[in-house]
Amino acid sequence: MVPMRDGVRLATDIYRPARDDQPLDDPLPVILSRLPYNKDGSKSMGAYYATHGYVFVAQDTRGRYKSEGVWRMLSDDGRDGVDCAAWIGRQPWCDGKIGMIGTSYFGGTQHAMALAGAPELKTVIPVDAMSNMGRQSLRNAGAFELRFWNWIMLNAGRGSRAARDPGTAAVLEEMADQRMAYLEHFPLRRGQTPLRLSPEYEDWLVSAMEHGVNDEFWGAVNVADSPGNYKDIPVYLVSGWYDSWGGNNTANFMALSRTIKGPVYMIMGPWIHGRQSSSTHGQVNFGKEAAIADQWGWRREWYDHWLKGIDNSVGKADPFKTPVRIFVMGTGDGSKDEKGRLQHGGYWRNEHEWPLARTRYTDYFLQPDGGLSTTRPQVDEATSQYQFDPEDPVPTIGGNVSSGNDILVQGAWNQKGGPHLWNFQEPIPISARNDVLVFQSEPLAQDLEVTGEIEVRLFASSSAVDTDFTAKLIDVYPPSDDWPGGFDLNIGDGIVRARFRESLEKEVLMEPGEVYEFTIKLYPTSNVFKKGHRIRVDISSSNFPRFDVNPNTGEPLNRHRRTEVATQTIYHDASHPSRIVLPVIPPSSPD
Known part of the structure; x- marks a missing residue:
C-alpha cells in the first residue's frame, strides 16, 4: 500500500527477477502500469518483464479496486504518478529509470505522468491512450461519445467504492444489465437513477454530459493543447484507424514531434481498440501481416534500448525504422475469407512525418x-x-x-x-x-x-x-x-x-x-x-x-x-x- 502525498494509499504489486526463488539484489529499470481495471490481472505481464530483467510494478489507481481514496477521471493521476515514481525511485531494487506501459485508460495515466514531469520517468508507450478529452473521442466537436456513458454504467459497480457493499453492487449490476433501456431515457439527471449509489461516478458522468466547452474540466491529459508541458523523453504512440483514440494519437504525434526532442515515434494499424495482435475485426480481414503477434516483445525492444542502453533495432528496423509506420488499407482482392469476411487487405509502409509531406x-x-x-x-x-x-x-x-x-x-x-x-x-x-x-x-x-x-x-x-x-x-x-x-x-x-x-x-x-x-x-x-x-x-x-x-x-x-x-x-x-x-x-x- 504505497502512500501518496495526501496520505491515501494505493494498492501496488511488485514483480522482481529471481534466481533460486530469491529476488535479485541488483537495481534494475522498472516497467510501471497504473490502471483502473484491477492490478491482479497483470500477473502474466509482470512475470514476462521480470523474467527479462525488469522490475514490473502494477498499481490500482485511486479509488479503484484495492486502492484507497475517491476515483476521479484521470484528474489525480499526474500527481499520484509522480508520488508513485518517487516511491519506486527510493527502492533498492530500482536503478532510477522507469518506463510505462498500458492501453486506453492506463495509456492515459502515462500521458498524465509525462505531463506532470515525474523525474524518474524515462519513456512511455501509450497505446490507444485517453487524451485531449474535450477535443475528440470523449467530447467530440461538442457532442458526447456515449461509450463513456457505457463505461460509467459498467464500472460504477465494478471495482468502485460502492461495489464493496454486496447489496449496492447488486443494484448497480442490475442497472448495467438494463443499459439499452436507459439509452431511451436521456438526459441523465443526478439522483434519478441507481447511479446515485456510486456518487463520484454519477457526478463525473453528469458533469461531463453537461460540459461541452473544451477547457480545464478536460485538462487532465490534454497533450495536443499543452505539448510544452510534456516531459522530453522517448515516446512511442500506438493506435489504429478504427480506434476510438486514433484521431488523438495523430494529434499528439503532430504536437509532440514539433515540441520535444523525444524522439517521438508513431504506429497506426488497421486496428480497433486494444487489438494490435489481431488482423480482423468487424466484417473485415486485413491480412495476417496486419497483426503484431508478440505484444510484449516489441515493447521490450523499445524498453531495452531506452532503459538499458542496448543497441538494437530501434531506429534501424521495423517497427522502429522510421518515426512513422502506417498500415495502408485496401489492397486486398475483395473476396470473402473462410469466415465470410471481406478481404480488404493492406500493407505496412514506413514514413518520416505525419501528415505526409507529399500529400x-x-x-x-x-x-x-x-x-x-x-x-x-x-x-x-x-x-x-x-x-x-x-x-x-x-x-x-x-x-x-x-x-x-x-x-x-x-x-x-x-x-x-x-x-x-x-x-x-x-x-x-x-x-x-x-x-x-x-x-x-x-x-x-x-x-x-x-x-x-x-x-x-x-x-x-x-x-x-x-x-x-x-x-x-x-x-x-x-x-x-x-x-x-x-x-x-x-x-x-x-x-x-x-x-x-x-x-x-x-x-x-x-x-x-x-x-x-x-x-x-x-x-x-x-x-x-x-x-x-x-x-x-x-x-x-x-x-x-x-x-x-x-x-x-x-x-x-x-x-x-x-x-x-x-x-x-x-x-x-x-x-x-x-x-x-x-x-x-x-x-x-x-x-
Whole structure:
C-alpha cells in the first residue's frame, strides 16, 4: 500500500527477477502500469518483464479496486504518478529509470505522468491512450461519445467504492444489465437513477454530459493543447484507424514531434481498440501481416534500448525504422475469407512525418445530383433537405469505438442493418433512410490512396437553434460474385454540434434558416480506394449510440425536457461549395 502525498494509499504489486526463488539484489529499470481495471490481472505481464530483467510494478489507481481514496477521471493521476515514481525511485531494487506501459485508460495515466514531469520517468508507450478529452473521442466537436456513458454504467459497480457493499453492487449490476433501456431515457439527471449509489461516478458522468466547452474540466491529459508541458523523453504512440483514440494519437504525434526532442515515434494499424495482435475485426480481414503477434516483445525492444542502453533495432528496423509506420488499407482482392469476411487487405509502409509531406489535399465537392467529384458546382442554387427527428436517430454501424460492450459494434462493417445491431436489425442499407444524404463518385478509373487527416466542410442551415451534422466516408465496393449487393465499408466518421461551430471554447446558438459553414473532422485513415470502387460521403444529423442525440431545442446540454424535429438544408452550389477534403497520396510513394 504505497502512500501518496495526501496520505491515501494505493494498492501496488511488485514483480522482481529471481534466481533460486530469491529476488535479485541488483537495481534494475522498472516497467510501471497504473490502471483502473484491477492490478491482479497483470500477473502474466509482470512475470514476462521480470523474467527479462525488469522490475514490473502494477498499481490500482485511486479509488479503484484495492486502492484507497475517491476515483476521479484521470484528474489525480499526474500527481499520484509522480508520488508513485518517487516511491519506486527510493527502492533498492530500482536503478532510477522507469518506463510505462498500458492501453486506453492506463495509456492515459502515462500521458498524465509525462505531463506532470515525474523525474524518474524515462519513456512511455501509450497505446490507444485517453487524451485531449474535450477535443475528440470523449467530447467530440461538442457532442458526447456515449461509450463513456457505457463505461460509467459498467464500472460504477465494478471495482468502485460502492461495489464493496454486496447489496449496492447488486443494484448497480442490475442497472448495467438494463443499459439499452436507459439509452431511451436521456438526459441523465443526478439522483434519478441507481447511479446515485456510486456518487463520484454519477457526478463525473453528469458533469461531463453537461460540459461541452473544451477547457480545464478536460485538462487532465490534454497533450495536443499543452505539448510544452510534456516531459522530453522517448515516446512511442500506438493506435489504429478504427480506434476510438486514433484521431488523438495523430494529434499528439503532430504536437509532440514539433515540441520535444523525444524522439517521438508513431504506429497506426488497421486496428480497433486494444487489438494490435489481431488482423480482423468487424466484417473485415486485413491480412495476417496486419497483426503484431508478440505484444510484449516489441515493447521490450523499445524498453531495452531506452532503459538499458542496448543497441538494437530501434531506429534501424521495423517497427522502429522510421518515426512513422502506417498500415495502408485496401489492397486486398475483395473476396470473402473462410469466415465470410471481406478481404480488404493492406500493407505496412514506413514514413518520416505525419501528415505526409507529399500529400495533395483534394476537394471532392457534393454535387446537386448526389454525385461527388473534384469539379466545383457551377449552379447558382442547389440544396438537399431532410428532417432530423431526435426520437428516431440514425443507428451506429461500426466506427471508432471502444467500451461498446453490447451497445456498439467496433470497426469495419458493411453499412447495413442486421442481428449484430440491437437498434437496426432489419437487413437494409443505412442509405435507405430518408434522413441520410448520399453523395458518391463515379467508379474510379484508377486506384486512389487517401492517407492523412480528413475534414468535411459543409454549408448548411437548420430550422433549429442548435442541432448536429454528421459525415461518414465510405469505400463502396461494386457487386461481385462474393458480394452480389456490393459492400459499403465505413472508413471514418465525424460530427459537429452546431453551437460549437465557431470554437470549442464557447457556445453560440444559430439563427434558424441562416446558412453557416461547418467543419466536421473525421478520424484519420490510410486507405486505397481501388479502381472500380466509388468514394461516398453520407451526411446526416445523428449517429446513435456513438454520439448523444441533439434534441434540437438549444436547451443547456443534458438538461433538455423537449425534443423538436429539425428541417436540415445542405447547400452544394457555386456559392456554397460543400466538400470533403481528401489527403491524396501520389501513386509513386517511396518507402
